[in-house]
Each structure stands twice: as C-alpha cells, then as structure tokens.
Amino acid sequence: MELNTLLEIISVIFGILYLVLMVRENIWCWIFGILSSAITVYLYTHVTLYLEAGLNVYYIIAGFYGWHYWLNHKIEDSSITPVVNWKINYHVITLISCGLLSIVLGYIMDNYTDSERPYIDSHLTVFSFVATYMEAKKVLSTWYYWFVLNAVSIGLQFDRGLYFFSALSIFYTVMCIYGYRRWKKTMVTQSQIGELPEPVR
Template sequence: MAWIMNIEVWTTITGLLCVYLNARENIWGFPIALINVSIFFIMFYQVHLYADMGLQVFFFILSVIGWYFWLTGDKNSKDVRVTRNMTKNETIITIGTILVGGMLWAFLLDKFTDASIPYLDATLAVASIIAQYFLSRKVLQNWLIWIFINVFSIGMYWYKELYMTSGLYLLFLGIATWGYFSWKQEMGKVTLAA
C-alpha cells in the first residue's frame, strides 16, 4: 500500500497541473497529461480498476491528438483553437454513448474480470473518453461532463481507499467548475470581438 501511496502523490501532482493548465487554455497541459496518464495506468492496474486502467490508453492517444489540434487547429473545419458550444446532436449522442457504452463495457468487465465496481467504473471511463475528446476539440461543455465524472469519482476512489486520489478529484471538481466559467467568459469576449 505504501507503493500505491507514493504513486498517488505523483498522479496528484501531475493531474492537478495538467487540469489547471487545460482550464487556463495552456498548451503545456497536454505533455503533462501524457506523464499523468502513464502513472495512473500503473496505479489502476494495482487496484483492479480495469476500466480506469484502459481509459488511460485512450487519454494518452487523445492527449496527443489534442496537443496537435491546439497547436495547429483543424484544417478540415473551423479553427479548434477557438472554443465552441456542443451541438444538440452531439449532446444526444454523448448521453446515449455514455449510457450504452458504459453498460456494455461494465458487462464485459463484470463477466470476464475481477473488476471492482465495474458498472460505475466503466460508465465514468466512457464519459471520460468523451469529455477528453471534447476538451481536445475545445467544446465548452467538456467541463460539464468532467464535473459529472468528478462528483462520482470522488466516492468511487474513497470506497477503494484511494483517499489522495479522491481528494484529487475533489480538486478536479473545483477546477472543472472554474474551467467551465472561465472558458464561457472567454467565449463571450470572442463573440463580442467578432
């Protein structure tokens, strides 16, 4: 357990730094995220949270993609460096994917692994993939999805006796709330300038 505690310190430090930088719309959040998800992968393996462990692979890939898009913009659509709102279709697809994808992944974890809390773990993992995708695309509502994830993650990690990680997600909740209002305010400035 002492080994996990040490790894929790590093996941906490790198996690706070990358989420803070993302909320500030700072490009350096992405390389820090690559370090963070690598450490989280190891920790989640140790505590049998396999959906969270697999989630780190998606986060790694999406962080690389997000880093690229934030640097260059998307040549095939509007500039990704400008924050936008989620469309109605994106909202419907997001809710459906979280519900159906979470249940399917949880069923597989429950049936074929010794996963702990498979239904909550998998649902939060699916929601996290979607939130990270929308963060990479600078969609304002990514922060609302993160707020949902953080609320439930606090309890899940507390239950697993990952108290520092639970505390980290409490801080993430505050940063996600701040990120939402900060990005929304920035969007208002861009709209007024246009």
C-alpha cells in the first residue's frame, strides 16, 4: 500500500471519529479533527488542491479554538456548551459576501496557479471557513452549510482520485442530518430549563 493511500485512510478514520464526537457534543472531537486536518494538508497539496490544503491549516487552528471555546463556555453544572442560533440577516450577509469572495478567489486561482477546479475549490474553501467558525460556536444552522459543502466535496474529491475522502464526504453528508437533529434536541432541552441563549448575529 502506498504511503499516501495509508495516510488518507488514517485521516478518514480520524475524520469519522471527529464527526461522531462532534454530533455527540463531545469536546474530544477537536483533537481528532486537528489530527485529520494535519494529514489532509499534505495530501491536498500533493494533488494540487491548494485552497483545500490551506483550508485544512485553518481547520487545525479552528480545532484549538473550538476546544478552548467549548471548554470555557459550558452550561452551568453541565459538560455541554449551549447550542445557539444566528439571526436570518446575518445568514444573508454571509451568503452574499462569501459568494462574491469565492468568485474573486476562484478567478485568481484559475489565472495564476495550476489549481484544478478553482471555482469549486474556492467556494468550498470560503464557505467552509464560515461553517467551521459556526461549528466552534455551536450555531445550529452550521449543519445546513456542512450538508451542502460535504455533498459538493464528494464529486471534487472523486475527480482528484481521493476515493477514501470522497467516501468520507458521503458519510459526512448523511451525518449532517443526524447532527442537526441531535443539536436541535439539545436546544429544545436548553429552552425547557431556561438556558436557551438569545439568537446572535
């Protein structure tokens, strides 16, 4: 077995553990996410998906931030960080600004690098930055963003020969549904005990 294939399998295993623990709101998810992303940086660079590689550097940084945030923002007398909502106007601003930035970044990558699928790559990268931040803050609608992002990633990764990553994205897409339902249940519980935060920007 080639080294890159072995690394891809290891990264996938860590990625699965990350998502399962994320859905279950277990803080240890961030450790496996950091490890998975570290391996992925190397693999994406190898297949010239530079924005995806850079995105995974951000995932590593976000992993440390997520760990710190979840550790220091727990519900009183609980090990769980509260689930929150964003107001609709912030989603509108996010979609428009990220869409425009993705087009500009895609143009740059298309004309000044040898990046494959630059516009798809740029959209996935920009929107994943926002979705990861939402995830760290435990914003419920992060699961909507990740459902679309993971679904699109399936084809991109398959196209670049990253078949294990493509299979992982299929798993991620399906798990987004379960993740949303699980976090929604947590939010309902918070509401019932009077610990539901106000919607935030």
